[in-house]
Structures are given as structure tokens and as C-alpha cells.
Amino acid sequence: MAISVAFNGNGRQYSANNATDTVTVVKYNGSGGTPSAAAADGSIEGSTAITVQVSKQGVALFVALPTALDFTSTEAGQLIYVWGNFLAASLLNTQAANGFGICLSSGTPTASNYSLYSFYGSDNYSGGWVRMVLDPNETRSGGAGTLSLSNITHIGVFADVGGTTARFDNLILDACDVGTGITVTGTTTGDTLFSEILTNEATNRYGVVRSLNDDGTAIELLGKLVLGDTTAASTLTDVDSKIFAGNPKYYDTAETTSIPLTSFGVELVGGGSANEVSLGKAVGSTGGRNGISLVGNDTYNIGFDFSDGNVNTGNFLGCSFENLSGTLSFDAASHNFKGNSISGCGSFSFVTGSTAFECAFVASGQVVLNGNAALNDCVITNSTATSAVSTNDLDNIIDCTFTSGGTGHAIDLGTISASDTMNYNNNDSGYAGTDGSTGNETILVNVASGQTLTINVGSGKSTPTIKNDGSGTVSVVAGQVTTTITVKDVNTQTAIQGARVYIIADSGGPLAQGTVIINTLTDSNGQVSDTRSLASNQPITGYARKSSASPLYKNAPITGTINNGSGLSITSLMIPDE
Numbered sequence: 001m002a003i004s005v006a007f008n009g010n011g012r013q014y015s016a017n018n019a020t021d022t023v024t025v026v027k028y029n030g031s032g033g034t035p036s037a038a039a040a041d042g043s044i045e046g047s048t049a050i051t052v053q054v055s056k057q058g059v060a061l062f063v064a065l066p067t068a069l070d071f072t073s074t075e076a077g078q079l080i081y082v083w084g085n086f087l088a089a090s091l092l093n094t095q096a097a098n099g100f101g102i103c104l105s106s107g108t109p110t111a112s113n114y115s116l117y118s119f120y121g122s123d124n125y126s127g128g129w130v131r132m133v134l135d136p137n138e139t140r141s142g143g144a145g146t147l148s149l150s151n152i153t154h155i156g157v158f159a160d161v162g163g164t165t166a167r168f169d170n171l172i173l174d175a176c177d178v179g180t181g182i183t184v185t186g187t188t189t190g191d192t193l194f195s196e197i198l199t200n201e202a203t204n205r206y207g208v209v210r211s212l213n214d215d216g217t218a219i220e221l222l223g224k225l226v227l228g229d230t231t232a233a234s235t236l237t238d239v240d241s242k243i244f245a246g247n248p249k250y251y252d253t254a255e256t257t258s259i260p261l262t263s264f265g266v267e268l269v270g271g272g273s274a275n276e277v278s279l280g281k282a283v284g285s286t287g288g289r290n291g292i293s294l295v296g297n298d299t300y301n302i303g304f305d306f307s308d309g310n311v312n313t314g315n316f317l318g319c320s321f322e323n324l325s326g327t328l329s330f331d332a333a334s335h336n337f338k339g340n341s342i343s344g345c346g347s348f349s350f351v352t353g354s355t356a357f358e359c360a361f362v363a364s365g366q367v368v369l370n371g372n373a374a375l376n377d378c379v380i381t382n383s384t385a386t387s388a389v390s391t392n393d394l395d396n397i398i399d400c401t402f403t404s405g406g407t408g409h410a411i412d413l414g415t416i417s418a419s420d421t422m423n424y425n426n427n428d429s430g431y432a433g434t435d436g437s438t439g440n441e442t443i444l445v446n447v448a449s450g451q452t453l454t455i456n457v458g459s460g461k462s463t464p465t466i467k468n469d470g471s472g473t474v475s476v477v478a479g480q481v482t483t484t485i486t487v488k489d490v491n492t493q494t495a496i497q498g499a500r501v502y503i504i505a506d507s508g509g510p511l512a513q514g515t516v517i518i519n520t521l522t523d524s525n526g527q528v529s530d531t532r533s534l535a536s537n538q539p540i541t542g543y544a545r546k547s548s549a550s551p552l553y554k555n556a557p558i559t560g561t562i563n564n565g566s567g568l569s570i571t572s573l574m575i576p577d578e
Contacts, residue, residue, distance in 0.1 A: 002186055002187070003184055003187070003200070004185050005200040005204065006185075007177055007206050008224070009079075009178055010078060010177075012176070012177050013177060013178055014176040015045060016045065016048055016049045016050050016063075023050055023061065023062065024062040024108065024109045025037050025061055026060040026062065026109045026114055028060060028143075028158075030160075035053045035054070035055075037051065038051055038169065039051075040172055042085070044174050044205055045205035051170075052169060053168065053171075054088075054171045055166040057160070058161075060114050061156045061173050062155065062156035063155060063176065069151075072149050077180065079259050080102065080104075080136060080177075081206070081223075082102050082132050082133075082155060082156070083129055083130075084130060084132060085127075085129045085174075086100050086120075086170055087168070087170040088170045089125050089127040091161040092121050093122065093162050094123045095118055095124055095125075095250075095251045095255065098116050099125070100121060100158070101118040101120060102132050102134050102157060103116050103117070103154075103157060104117070104140075104152055105152070105153060106152055106153055107153055108153075110145075112145050113145035113146075114144060115142075115143035115147040116141050117134050117138065117141050117250050119132045129174070132248070132250075134250065136149055138258060140252075141251050155176045157171060157172075175205050181223030181226065182197075182226070184226070184228075186236075187236075188236055188237050191237045191238050192238065194217075194243070194292075207222060208221065208225070217241055217242060220243075220246050221243050224266075225243075225267070227266065228269045234276070235275075236278070238278075238292055239292070240292070242293040242295065243295065245264045245295065245300055246300075249299075257300070262300075262301050262326065264301070266304045266305070267305040268311045270312065279292045279315065281318065283317075285525075286338055286376070287317075288336075291316065291318035291319030292319050295322045296324040296325060303325075303328055303346070304326075316337050319340045321342045324344075329349050330349065330350050330351065337356045338356075338358060338359070339357070340359045341359070342360065342362065343363060344364060346364070347366045347385070348361070348364065348366075348368065351371070351373060353371065353373065354374075355374040355375070355376055356374070356376065359379075361378065361381070362381045362382060365384055366385035366386075366387060366388065366390055367390070369396050372396055373396065375400050376398045377398070377400065379401045379403075380400060380401070381403040386409065386439075388409070390412045391412075395422055398425055398426075401428070402429070403428070409439070409442065410426075410442045411442065411444070411464075412443075415445075415447075415470070416470070416472065417451065422453065424455050424461060425482075428464065437467055438467075439467070441467040442465045442466070443455075444467050445467070446468070448471075449471040450472060451470075452474075454475045456477050456533045457478040458482065459481045459482075461480070481567035481568075482530070483529060485518065485528050485544070485558065486572070487501065487527075487571075488572070488574070489573075490575050490576075495524070497523065497526060498549060499526070499553065500520075500521055500544065501520065501544050502518065502544075503541070506541045508539045509534070509536060509537060509539050510535040510538060518542070537561050538564065540558070540561065541557075541559050543555050543557050543558055547577070553576055553577050554574065554577045556572045556574045558570060
């Protein structure tokens with residue numbers, strides 16, 4: 001099997017394999033006559049490029065496009081990608097003096113009709129092929145006449161060497177494309193997604209990705225990378241690759257961005273059957289390793305959009321997301337998000353039903369838990385948000401550790417409009433030591449008038465401080481313990497999922513006899529649990545049963561005592577009902 005890579009948008013405008021009569025050369029300043037373009041062997045794409053000599057002058061080398069481009073409608077939001085090379089880099093003017101870059105025109109280019117966008121000069125370019133990318137809505141660096149965004153007819157490259165003599169053809173133009181990035185579909189031959197993308201790039205030269213090292217594990221991204229589409233089934237897997245967002249800039253009174261700040265990102269798309277994207281390897285049931293690294297920069301708002309629920313399987317295991325200022329969206333409950341590191345990023349949104357296991361959120365924006373989305377055994381340190389995590393229920397945050405950077409809350413519970421009881425089973429440090437309104441209390445909440453929020457704190461866990469913006473009551477009860485029942489097959493010792501566990505309080509404890517403690521089905525680990533505070537040891541009684549779905553089991557009685565200091569853990573062995 002193999003992957004397929006498609007350029008998104010209007011596509012290839014010029015491949016430098018056309019006849020030279022499609023080329024226009026404009027000398028816009030300097031001495032001497034206008035040089036002539038010629039075919040060049042030193043191409044980066046295909047077998048031919050176009051070259052021209054630039055000596056004691058500024059020269060723009062244009063190609064006529066197959067059809068005029070309209071960036072106000074048809075091509076709106078798309079970018080212009082151009083391959084260029086200048087073989088005498090030290091002779092160039094500086095970037096600020098319009099040394100080397102992209103040129104555009106509306107209508108036939110002339111010395112009174114051209115637009116320059118300066119990307120390079122002797123101060124920041126040492127030679128070689130460069131893939132320049134431009135939003136034509138940007139202000140030009142120089143030129144004459146008017147560029148109409150609804151009628152761009154020519155694309156090319158320019159160079160200016162001032163009064164310096166050059167004695168050979170030195171300015172080279174190759175493939176030009178218009179679009180936003182690439183889409184990858186198909187099936188990788190192993191954990192080699194980005195290696196295969198680079199192999200494709202060596203032939204097609206889209207310029208959206210390029211290798212930054214010899215073994216192809218460090219990659220620069222210059223646009224949007226879409227994994228999967230709405231029609232084809234794809235299986236795309238990778239380990240250990242490192243993807244860095246590009247930082248394209250040109251000169252407009254100062255060095256500035258050449259494309260919109262939102263032009264970068266990685267997106268998952270589904271819709272075909274059996275779509276799967278797996279990045280990294282699982283470690284047990286909750287961890288991950290060898291995932292990819294996606295690294296942004298301080299200029300562009302790169303993000304990772306996991307939010308297409310049509311992707312049947314999404315595994316993000318041991319991945320690293322660094323300096324991504326766009327919102328990270330994780331919008332499919334069936335995906336796995338385990339053992340990942342999020343550092344210096346923007347906010348992160350989890351859809352209801354999803355859980356992040358063993359992840360670290362460091363110096364990043366707010367983690368939004370929608371519905372019953374959960375964090376399990378995660379570390380949240382030095383959040384840059386007013387509240388590190390937003391959730392409607394403390395039970396969605398399990399065995400996590402919060403460390404304050406000096407300001408802000410750990411958790412925002414929003415408004416509690418009806419009396420409720422929640423469990424706090426986490427540790428925190430650096431937050432306000434007492435309840436109040438400093439803005440650095442552990443929990444921010446607004447309890448409605450006449451209502452009470454009871455927070456039961458687990459045994460060995462930190463007692464949170466509270467900022468209550470409402471007129472209701474918050475009652476924090478420390479000393480919680482956990483009761484865990486694990487149900488297994490007596491013969492195979494395998495966990496039984498979907499068994500009903502029913503536990504009630506027996507006589508002799510602080511709870512009234514008959515109080516229901518657990519009444520639910522076991523999970524994939526064969527477990528159910530309950531966490532609460534108890535004034536003294538609590539005897540329990542009950543049973544486990546599975547009589548309505550195959551395989552069937554005989555009822556198994558359960559008895560024991562919950563220790564009010566350490567809790568209770570029982571394994572119930574069930575006998576098959578054959």
C-alpha cells in the first residue's frame with residue numbers, strides 16, 4: 001500500500017517545463033539592456049527551469065499563468081508558492097533594498113507594471129533553492145502600477161544586485177503553485193507517514209514540507225497538512241517524527257509575515273470507511289511513547305485539529321505539542337489521548353466522553369472539559385489561563401496534580417444552580433491557602449442562592465481552597481476514601497465487563513443500613529468504584545451479577561468493610577452460568 005498526496009487549492013500554475021515564450025523579463029532599474037530568459041538544467045522540479053542573468057540591475061522574471069487568478073473570490077484564502085534560486089547570493093541588495101523574492105503583475109508585466117515582495121537579500125540568504133510563500137493581499141515591497149487582486153496574470157521571481165557586475169545566468173525560476181497545503185490519504189507501509197510524505201515531495205516539489213535533517217525525522221511545515229478525506233479509507237501511522245512550523249517573512253517597511261497567521265496547522269478528516277490516524281505507541285492502557293512532536297513558533301498560530309468525528313480511530317500516544325498558539329481540538333470520544341505533553345500552547349478542548357490519560361499541560365491555556373470529558377492522572381503546571389481547567393463536575397478530574405504559577409485558579413466549575421455533591425481526588429500546590437477572592441484559590445465556582453455544593457476530598461489528597469462568586473454555600477469535607485470492586489472470571493481470571501455491581505451499607509457504620517453505595521456496570525477493566533468521606537469504618541454487603549448478556553454468570557455475593565482511612569479493594573470471582 002502507499003499514500004497519495006494532493007496539493008489543495010487551484011494547484012500548479014507553472015512547472016518550468018513550458019516553452020520560453022510564456023516568459024516575460026522586465027528590467028525595472030539599473031544599466032544595460034533587458035536580458036533574455038533561457039531554459040536551465042538546474043531545476044528542482046521536473047527536468048527544466050527558467051533562468052536569466054542579473055547584472056548591474058534589478059530584473060523580474062515572470063511566467064504567464066494559464067488563467068488569471070482572482071484572490072477576491074475563486075482563490076480567496078489561498079497562497080502563492082514559488083520556487084526560486086539566485087546563484088550569486090553575495091551580490092544581492094539587502095532584503096530591505098528588495099534583494100530577492102516573488103514578483104506579480106496584473107496584465108502584461110512592464111517597467112511600469114510590476115509588484116515586488118522581498119523575501120531575501122545578502123543579509124539573510126546564502127544561496128540555494130527556496131520555497132517562498134505569499135498572500136497577495138500583503139502590501140508589496142516595491143513596484144510600479146497597480147496590482148489587481150481579482151486579476152493576477154503573471155507570477156515569478158526577481159533579483160536586484162544594484163551596480164554589481166555578474167557574468168553568468170544567476171536568477172532561476174521553477175514550479176509555482178496556488179493553494180493552502182496538502183492532503184494525505186491511503187495507507188502507510190509502516191510507521192512512516194512523514195517519511196513517505198517527504199518521498200512524495202522529492203518528486204512533486206509542492207514545497208509544503210521539507211526535511212531539516214539527513215534522515216528525514218525533522219520536518220518543516222509551510223501550510224496546512226490534512227490527514228485523510230471524506231471519501232477514501234486511510235490508515236496513516238507514524239512514530240518519532242518532529243514537525244516544525246515555518247516562519248515565512250518578507251519586507252514591508254520592516255520584516256513581517258508574508259501569509260495570514262492562521263495559515264499553518266494539522267487537521268484530521270474522515271468520512272471514508274475505517275479511517276485511522278495513529279501517532280506513537282501505547283504503553284499499557286493509559287500511557288504512550290514515540291509519538292510525533294509538533295512545534296510552533298512565536299509568530300504563527302499553528303494548531304492541531306483532532307475534531308473530525310468521522311475519523312474512526314485516532315491514537316495520539318506519547319506526542320509532544322509545543323508553542324502552538326491555535327486552539328487544540330480533540331472532538332471524538334473514541335480516540336485515545338495518552339501520555340502526551342502540551343507545552344506553551346493555547347487552549348485545549350475535549351469533547352464529552354473523551355479522556356486524557358497521563359498527560360502534562362505546562363504553561364499552556366485552559367483545558368476545556370465539555371460534558372463528562374475527563375483528565376486522569378494528568379499534570380497541569382503554570383497555566384496561562386485564569387482557570388487552568390474548565391469543567392462542570394469535579395468527578396471529571398481524577399488523580400491529577402495542579403501547580404500554580406502564582407495567579408489563577410486550578411478549576412472553574414462555572415455556575416451550580418442546584419445542590420450537588422462532587423469528589424475532589426487531586427493534589428495541588430501554590431494556590432491560596434484560605435478561601436477568599438484573591439483569584440488564586442484552587443476552585444472557582446458560583447453557587448446559586450439557597451443551594452449547597454458539597455466537595456468530598458479523597459484520602460491523601462489536597463484540600464482545595466474556594467472562591468465562591470455566588471450567594472450559595474460550599475462545604476468541603478476532607479478525608480475521602482475509595483471503594484473499588486473488581487469482577488473476574490473464576491476460571492480464567494479475566495476481567496468481566498458489563499457485570500452489575502450492587503453494594504449497600506450494612507449495619508454498624510456511619511451510613512444508614514441499606515444506603516446504596518454502588519449500583520452500576522463494570523468497565524473494560526472489570527471495575528466499579530465509589531469515593532466518599534466516612535466518619536468511621538463502614539460494613540457493606542451486596543453482589544455482582546451478569547444474567548442478561550452472554551456470557552452469563554451466577555450471582556457472586558460481596559461483603560466487607562470500608563476502612564475510613566484507607567478504603568476497600570475487593571476482587572469478586574464469578575462462576576460461569578453454563
